[in-house]
Amino acid sequence: MGGGRVSISGEDGLSLFWGKARAGVFGESGLSGPAMHPLVAHMLDVAAVAVLLPGWSQCALDRRQIGFLVALHDIGKLTPGFQAKVPEHWPAAVFGPLSSRLASASHDADGLALLNAMANAELAPLFAPSPSRRPWLLSARGAVLRAVAGHHGRPVAETRADRLDDRVMVWARRIVALLFDLFRPPPIPLLDVAALRRLEWRLAGLTVTADWIGSRAEWFPYAAPDEIVDPAAYFWNQALPRAHSAIARAGLAPMAVAPFAGVGGLFDHISQPSPVQALAEGVALPDGPALIVIEDMTGSGKTEAALTMAHRLMTAGRGAGLFVALPTMATANAMYDRLVAAYRRLFQPSAHPSLALAHGRAPLDERFAAALAPDDDTARSGSAMEGTAEAHCAAWLGSQSRRALMAQVGVGTIDQALMAVLPVRFATVRQQGLAEKVLIVDECHAFDPYMRREMIEMLRFHAAMGGSAILLSATLTRRVRQALVDAFRSGLGAQPVPLSAMAYPLVTVAGSGDVGEHACAPRNGLARSVAVRRLTDADAALAEVKRGAGVGAAVAWIRNSVDDVIETARTLRSQGVDALVFHARFAMIDRLTIERDVLARFGKNGGGGQRAAVLVASQVIEQSLDLDFDLLCTDLAPMDLLIQRAGRLWRHSRAGRPVETQEMLVVSPEPVAEPDALWVCRVLPRTAAVYRDPALLWRTARVLFARGCIDSPGEIRALIEAAGDDAADAVPEAMLAANIQETGRGQAQATMAARNVLSFEGGYAPETAQWEAELATPTRLQEIPQITVRLAVVRDGVVVPWASEADSVVHSDLRHAWALSEVSVAQYRLASCPAPVGLEAAVAAARSGWSRWEREAERTMLLLVLRETKDGWRGMGRAEDGQEVVVGYDRACGFSYVRQETS
Numbered sequence: 001m002g003g004g005r006v007s008i009s010g011e012d013g014l015s016l017f018w019g020k021a022r023a024g025v026f027g028e029s030g031l032s033g034p035a036m037h038p039l040v041a042h043m044l045d046v047a048a049v050a051v052l053l054p055g056w057s058q059c060a061l062d063r064r065q066i067g068f069l070v071a072l073h074d075i076g077k078l079t080p081g082f083q084a085k086v087p088e089h090w091p092a093a094v095f096g097p098l099s100s101r102l103a104s105a106s107h108d109a110d111g112l113a114l115l116n117a118m119a120n121a122e123l124a125p126l127f128a129p130s131p132s133r134r135p136w137l138l139s140a141r142g143a144v145l146r147a148v149a150g151h152h153g154r155p156v157a158e159t160r161a162d163r164l165d166d167r168v169m170v171w172a173r174r175i176v177a178l179l180f181d182l183f184r185p186p187p188i189p190l191l192d193v194a195a196l197r198r199l200e201w202r203l204a205g206l207t208v209t210a211d212w213i214g215s216r217a218e219w220f221p222y223a224a225p226d227e228i229v230d231p232a233a234y235f236w237n238q239a240l241p242r243a244h245s246a247i248a249r250a251g252l253a254p255m256a257v258a259p260f261a262g263v264g265g266l267f268d269h270i271s272q273p274s275p276v277q278a279l280a281e282g283v284a285l286p287d288g289p290a291l292i293v294i295e296d297m298t299g300s301g302k303t304e305a306a307l308t309m310a311h312r313l314m315t316a317g318r319g320a321g322l323f324v325a326l327p328t329m330a331t332a333n334a335m336y337d338r339l340v341a342a343y344r345r346l347f348q349p350s351a352h353p354s355l356a357l358a359h360g361r362a363p364l365d366e367r368f369a370a371a372l373a374p375d376d377d378t379a380r381s382g383s384a385m386e387g388t389a390e391a392h393c394a395a396w397l398g399s400q401s402r403r404a405l406m407a408q409v410g411v412g413t414i415d416q417a418l419m420a421v422l423p424v425r426f427a428t429v430r431q432q433g434l435a436e437k438v439l440i441v442d443e444c445h446a447f448d449p450y451m452r453r454e455m456i457e458m459l460r461f462h463a464a465m466g467g468s469a470i471l472l473s474a475t476l477t478r479r480v481r482q483a484l485v486d487a488f489r490s491g492l493g494a495q496p497v498p499l500s501a502m503a504y505p506l507v508t509v510a511g512s513g514d515v516g517e518h519a520c521a522p523r524n525g526l527a528r529s530v531a532v533r534r535l536t537d538a539d540a541a542l543a544e545v546k547r548g549a550g551v552g553a554a555v556a557w558i559r560n561s562v563d564d565v566i567e568t569a570r571t572l573r574s575q576g577v578d579a580l581v582f583h584a585r586f587a588m589i590d591r592l593t594i595e596r597d598v599l600a601r602f603g604k605n606g607g608g609g610q611r612a613a614v615l616v617a618s619q620v621i622e623q624s625l626d627l628d629f630d631l632l633c634t635d636l637a638p639m640d641l642l643i644q645r646a647g648r649l650w651r652h653s654r655a656g657r658p659v660e661t662q663e664m665l666v667v668s669p670e671p672v673a674e675p676d677a678l679w680v681c682r683v684l685p686r687t688a689a690v691y692r693d694p695a696l697l698w699r700t701a702r703v704l705f706a707r708g709c710i711d712s713p714g715e716i717r718a719l720i721e722a723a724g725d726d727a728a729d730a731v732p733e734a735m736l737a738a739n740i741q742e743t744g745r746g747q748a749q750a751t752m753a754a755r756n757v758l759s760f761e762g763g764y765a766p767e768t769a770q771w772e773a774e775l776a777t778p779t780r781l782q783e784i785p786q787i788t789v790r791l792a793v794v795r796d797g798v799v800v801p802w803a804s805e806a807d808s809v810v811h812s813d814l815r816h817a818w819a820l821s822e823v824s825v826a827q828y829r830l831a832s833c834p835a836p837v838g839l840e841a842a843v844a845a846a847r848s849g850w851s852r853w854e855r856e857a858e859r860t861m862l863l864l865v866l867r868e869t870k871d872g873w874r875g876m877g878r879a880e881d882g883q884e885v886v887v888g889y890d891r892a893c894g895f896s897y898v899r900q901e902t903s
Helices: 039-052 063-078 107-118 131-149 166-183 193-214 231-249 262-266 275-282 302-315 329-340 366-371 382-387 389-398 414-421 427-435 449-464 478-491 538-550 562-574 588-602 639-646 694-707 716-724 733-756 802-807 814-820 840-848 852-856
Strands: 018-021 036-038 291-295 321-326 355-357 409-413 437-441 468-473 506-510 516-519 528-535 555-558 579-582 614-617 631-635 663-667 709-712 786-795 798-801 822-826 861-865 867-869 872-878 884-890 894-901
Touching (some): 039 063, 063 131, 107 166, 166 231, 193 231, 291 478, 321 329, 449 478, 478 506, 562 894, 639 709, 709 716, 798 802, 798 840, 802 814, 840 861
Parallel strands (some): 555 614
């Protein structure tokens, strides 16, 4: 980079333009020093961060080009419309007296207009135009200018050229000359279409992240105009050292990866690798981005194999960290706990990598947490939002549910990864975070058609961005595996390759070249045969559960709906069996407590009398949780899920189990040859509403009960493929209409997902998608809309969060307490919660402490006041049809609907 001297002082100098200020909507309390930070100083601060951030090298540019381009991000702040936002810093020497009729401005859009206006002249040396490169030049210019201008988390359309002030163009040209003199960037190299698109997306994410860090006054103190007389001196002596410190404080500094030392180097407890772990240590990996699909039984050590593969990719320079995505919060919690002991071994002993969980249960590395702004009042509008974009981004990154994408090692739900390919604000930051990591997706079969299409598009996008991925599943069909491999290879510009292997376990390794399908031996001791017995109805299951409880067994009954879970638990209790309950309709504080208790009782280390218990649960326990039961009952479900549920039975070696055989009991109607349309509903009415293709359930029952057992691994593949065979002759005539309807619904969901996701080829442009807030573009389709209910109680006349009652103290952090008091329920059953008579003011006072967006989300975030009665905690609300609803809540059973009355 150059070191030329361009003066920016004097009455007509650039130092008169402010970039950051401490007045009006920009107020920052508790900070001393100048009241404003000159625009040119801020631009150099952000440029310094960009050239030091990890990942810039993946943009196909060098540091000089990165610094030059990212510095241009705020050039739109030169306009009078922006400078007028803080009147006390108005540059009167440049623009004359401040007019009250000055139109408001959007500096990102104005910035793009300025950059485009200079593209053919002042910025031309950056693109080295020639007649033969004219089409490429136009594409490259548009890509890089859109990327740096859209630094508020979404692309912008430029303002009309006739709005540009001639005086502003003079100053814009001076800034460009200054930056050319400082950075001396060479022309951008000729890139192919894919590389150019990768540059556009990655530069957009890098610019947003650099702007967030470079905007923090704690890290970049405001400078007086006379401190930046020499911009080169300011950049080298102040901006760069501060950027180095700020990146470290933000937890985003590069971490040295430890040399690969095999699976034993990561896990002390593994002295002899399992077959899949041994394969992970030595299988050949392709050059460039790689996709690895691991299909193996529950308990085979897939997770450790995936981390071993990830470490190999990291040591080869194909990942600076990893992100592990799981289907549910409970499975993410369990994975976080497993990684705590091992993640540091991925890095050199001197490194201090951050480990983040994508929700509020677990703390982030202290250095990163301390650096992030609180998540308050960010949903502002108009000029205030325009002025506080960097505060908005800081709060976005400060949310626990998003930090995991920036930490060196992140764990979260699959939703956090899918958001990277949805047109939501700051999607490019998610993309940047994921592209630097090896993406591991556990239980990758556990998606409906909508999420599966999102997953396919995410793999395509991730590959195109240069990322690698590892997918894990115990029950993946060949058709889905083919679609996932095809999508990844498509992102690399490679053609589909037909997959043929039917072995199980199986590891598939794909890149841009050949695809390898590697059969793998089962882990010693895992091969087994689980007997399967049909139970005619729920009463028969109740009898079996009571029998198991009577001999001191660890018993689980997985029911397909939360209402069935609650009703079953209450029935058992009325018959003298003290059943535990686990489902998703608990307040967060209670759900986390129950989750810990369930893992302690029924996990690998659970033993003694605490295992002698009955758990009635929903599908939250069927995947990824390391639970071990002596006796397992389950409602009929699709084959892949039943196989997953069977993995919770006799999972670990234990002496002296109170039952003699490992047997899974399945509540199911008899799979008669010619079932009628009500075949499922008669026995499991709520199951029919959860799994709506009765033909799939019928085929599962027919295949499973004909065999009478689940033989692992020998028949896993055959069971999954047979049950998933949806050929016309595999659908009974009475079920054909429902099957066609469900098939059409799935296709419609996949089509909707295809419309919602971002197009890598379309680039970072406003016309390619409707860029919305996160909640406007869902990662999961909910045909039954859900709302968030915040449970509250009254204490000394004050409405406080339920979490305060659960803790028996007033929670010191009300924001956290309200989050711990949330439960999600169906909107049609509870659409509003009017304040109880006499508590209107107290309810309003409680809501006044919520953030602005929470207060304004009255239709999707309710406050329900619970009163303690002789029958437990009760609250009143109204259903979507206007009827009054009485709801109950307790820490043992969760949220339930007590009764509904005509209003």
